[in-house]
Amino acid sequence: MNDVFLPFLVAVPLAVAGLTAMAPRAARWVLPLTFAVLLGQLVFSGLLVAETRDGQVLAHAVGGWPAGIAIPFAADQLSALMLTATGLLVVVSAWFAVVSGPGREPLFGPLLLVVTAGVNGALLTADIFNLFVFIEVMLLPSYGLLVLAGRRRGTERSVRGSRLYVAFNLFVSTLFLVGVGFVYGTAGTVNLGELAGRAAESSEVAAATGVCLVALCMKAATLPAHGWLVRAYPSTSPAMTALFSGLHTKVAVYAIYRIYSVVFDGDDRYLWIGLVVFTLTMAVGAIGAAGERTMRSILVFNMVSGIGYVLVGLALSTSAGLAAGLFYLVHHMIVKASLFLTTGAVEVRHGTSRLSEISGVARREPVVAAAFLMAALSLAGLPPFSGFAGKVAVVVAAVDAGQVAVAAVAVAASLLTLVSVLRIWDAVFVSEPRASDEGRSTAGAGPATAAPPRIGLALAGPGLLLAVLTLLLGLGAEGLLALTGVAAEGLLDPSAYVAAVLR
Secondary structure (H helix, E strand, C coil): CCHHHCCHHHHHHHHHHHHHHCCCCCCCCHHHHHHHHHHHHHHHHHHHHHHHCCCCCEEEEHHHCCCCCCCEEEECHHHHHHHHHHHHHHHHHHHHHHHHCHHHCCCHHHHHHHHHHHHHHHHHECEHHHHHHHHHHHHHHHHHHHHHHCCCCCCHHHHHHHHHHHHHHHHHHHHHHHHHHHHHHHHCCCEHHHHCCHHHHCHHHHHHHHHHHHHHHHHCCCCCCCHHHHHHHHHCCHHHHHHHHHHHHHHHHHHHHHHHHHHHCCCCCCHHHHHHHHHHHHHHHHHHHCCCCEHHHHHHHHHHHHHHHHHHHHHHCCHHHHHHHHHHHHHHHHHHHHHHHHHHHHHHHHCCCEHHHCCCHHHHCHHHHHHHHHHHHHHHCCCCCHHHHHHHHHHHHHHHCCCHHHHHHHHHHHHHHHHHHHHHHHHHHHCCCCHHHHCCCCCCCCCCCCCCCCCCHHHHHHHHHHHHHHHHHHHCHHHHHHHHHHHHHHHHCCHHHHHHHHC
């Protein structure tokens, strides 16, 4: 595969976004074209995984400009896996958004394509200033998607959540940009290839890069900056929660892995900080879910816990730890989106997400119940789902690294996660239907005259598809572990990545 095609993962979505934004309001070709672009980039990302599975790194200086001027793009196994996972989640979340309503708004397609371009650019760039730029390209249309999601159905809670989401991300982006400025001031460059190992050699560069990493940890919702996530994500539409869960925090996690592995070059002096913070993130997320009263709030707290599992792999800084963390990252993206989409389908039809207001769903919607149960068991780490392989890999890597306390917290958090998802299963799916549920209107208000409409396959399909995928990943865990193992070796020894960026 020619590296010249890498910039097209940014250029094509941006170009089509501009084209579709100018389309007449009633144009019927906008959504088909949007999905064609999204599916095309998903196929390209899959080919990129195959191309880099032997450790090869593709790099391209956009426009052929010399180093320091061109935007450097580089793709290795980690980038390719992330592009594939995010591409899949964008397609599936867009499918759900169209069926549930927000995706039928005229500007949904253009905004989604710009978000996709920003995500792809952030995963491919080898320059931390351009990483900031692409994160902003990803975030700005997300604010528009929040508005579209709440159009004609906004509540005081959704307004507060959207305001918090925007304000927090603007603050964190500013902090990240300050860190980038410090890096340039201390190292004289922001190119990752030229920054390789500089933090291990200079405490000033380490401190400057540390500011960037703190900002990224805040964006990833690690402790103690997780509060914005658990308040903002449940306040928007189910479609946007699922979409953002697979993109925004995960891009930050990717950037943490990439920057630390290249700039610090395996320096273990600071890893104890990560072990403490990420282990507490695992625990607090799992504990926080126990006190919530809505499906989405429980799942968002579990999402925080999962981010801790992912980043513990980096803090272990061993081949097994990195491979386990990356495996759990891919698993977590898929299973959380499945749960958000499945419970979102229930919420769309019942008009509420509160556990006390929905019951007996499994009797009416066995397909939705099956999808939720598969994804919930995978999240809790039960076999034969991907969560079992991911959590076992994290625990074994922690024990092998001598971090028995981390392994113990991981097991305890997994048990608490099981309890929290079983609360949803018991209250919403298997409890006896109440009269109020049988007569609830779609909007969740008005006289009890009819049962809620059935959840059709079009609405249940996105969550079911991802639930089946988590089962397949569990059954074929060796294959994904092999790929994340290649990515882990590239992080432990980034020389191939650095050489490709600098050539």
